[in-house]
Amino acid sequence: MTHNGDSGNLSTGFATSMDRRKFLAAGCATVVPPASLAQDWPNRPIKFVVPFPPGGAADTVARELASRLQVSLGVACLVDNRPGASGTIGVDAVVNSPADGYTLLSHVSSIVIQPHLAAARHNVLAELAPITQTVAGSYVLVAHPTFPASDLQSFVAVVKRSPGRYSYASFGSGSGPHLAMELLKGHAGLFIVHVPFRGAGPALQELLTGRLDMAFETTFAALPHIRAGRLKPIALGGLYPSDALPGVQTIATSISGFDTDGWQGMFAPRATPAPVVSRLAEHLTRALRDREFTQRNSDLGFRTIGSSPANFATFVRSEYEKWGQVIRERGIRPD
Structure with missing residues (x-):
């Protein structure tokens, strides 16, 4: 009886194993390989x-x-x-x-x-x-039209003459415009006060009203205001000139390798x-x-x-x- 019982268990186990293989095979047939x-x-x-x-x-x-x-x-x-x-x-x-x-x-x-x-x-x-x-797209360093500089060299000279007098806007700590200005400050030895805002819109508005002096802005956002004379382009933060801003130099022409694209x-x-x-x-x-x-x-x-x-x-x-x-x-x- 023990032998018959063992035979029964073996037979049941074999059938279960076969059923499992059939199930797995069926499952694999429904999986779509990456190539397919x-x-x-x-x-x-x-x-x-x-x-x-x-x-x-x-x-x-x-x-x-x-x-x-x-x-x-x-x-x-x-x-x-x-x-x-x-x-x-x-x-x-x-x-x-x-x-x-x-x-x-x-x-x-x-x-x-x-x-x-x-x-x-x-x-x-x-x-x-x-x-x-x-x-x-390059960030472009822009200033209010009343700012007393129009290119990078004069910008650096003006800021260095009055450390801490000028302030810049960004749309938050760690945003692209914030990092771009901090990189410029580090390279040029400038002291400019950071005023962060929660969002690009409020930061740009403060710059347009003249309550703040300058900012790095995306070319996309700055172009309409530059063309309308509401902002003054100082320099481009990327390695390459922009067809949309002819005549505006890159910071990299003065600070080798400067790139904040x-x-x-x-x-x-x-x-x-x-x-x-x-x-x-x-x-x-x-x-x-x-x-x-x-x-x-x-x-x-x-x-x-x-x-x-x-x-x-x-x-x-x-x-x-x-x-x-x-x-x-x-x-x-x-x-």
């Missing part, structure tokens, strides 16, 4: 998550790209604005989405700055796959299959190199980039390290 996913992609709408409100520079570029990709890929491409928490809400939405190429992140250079200022919920270097850098780029969840990332990069760079799109970007103060995923990944890491060093050396803390 890449071949079928895209077959439904693609979402561009923008972690800022509609109407700004990040939103403008993302919408233009989405409309062009919609034609190129033959599927709907939608922009989903997820503002708040210094961009963290938008990053959350993408990191927590399936890594299938249907949810992308269109972010700006603050993505590599914020982790140095506050505890981050996500490690952007480890949890996002860089696709391409889309555009770059802001930039935008596209990311996907880290586990997105490499073939999908490559196809996204291919279609995005094709859209970016369109002559009409390039000219429109230039008119807004942007340079069109269109880098490869590998080059963009290297660039993102170098930017992360550069701004981390600036923040540590200048002792910058969040508001």
Whole structure:
């Protein structure tokens, strides 16, 4: 009886094992391997998550790209604005989405700055796959029209004659304009009082009224006011001149290597299959190199980039390290 009992247990175990293998085999048949996913992609709408409100520079570029990709890929491409928490809400939405190429992140250079200022919920270097850098735009050092200097050399001389007399606006501690001015102060040995605001709008308004003297602004935001004579351009913070601001010198012509370019780029969840990332990069760079799109970007103060995923990944890491060093050396803390 013991023998029969053992035989029964063995028979039952064998049947159970077979059932388990059939179940696993059936399950594997329903899993789409990355190669197959890449071949079928895209077959439904693609979402561009923008972690800022509609109407700004990040939103403008993302919408233009989405409309062009919609034609190129033959599927709907939608922009989903997820503002708040210094961009963290938008990053959350993408990191927590399936890594299938249907949810992308269109972010700006603050993505590599914020982790140095506050505890981050996500490690952007480890949890996002860089696709391409889309555009770059210089911050431009601007002053109220009454400020007694019109170029970098005279600006430095005026500020040095009266340490602490002048003040500059930024849209928050650790923002791009704040870091750009702190970098200039460090290089040129200047003492200028920082007045941070919660948002770009209030900071710009105080500068326009003359209650504050100067600021670094994005070229995108400053151009209308420069053209209207409400702001005076002093110098560009990036390495390259801007077609939108002819005759305005770069700070790098006087301070070698000075570069505070802001930039935008596209990311996907880290586990997105490499073939999908490559196809996204291919279609995005094709859209970016369109002559009409390039000219429109230039008119807004942007340079069109269109880098490869590998080059963009290297660039993102170098930017992360550069701004981390600036923040540590200048002792910058969040508001």
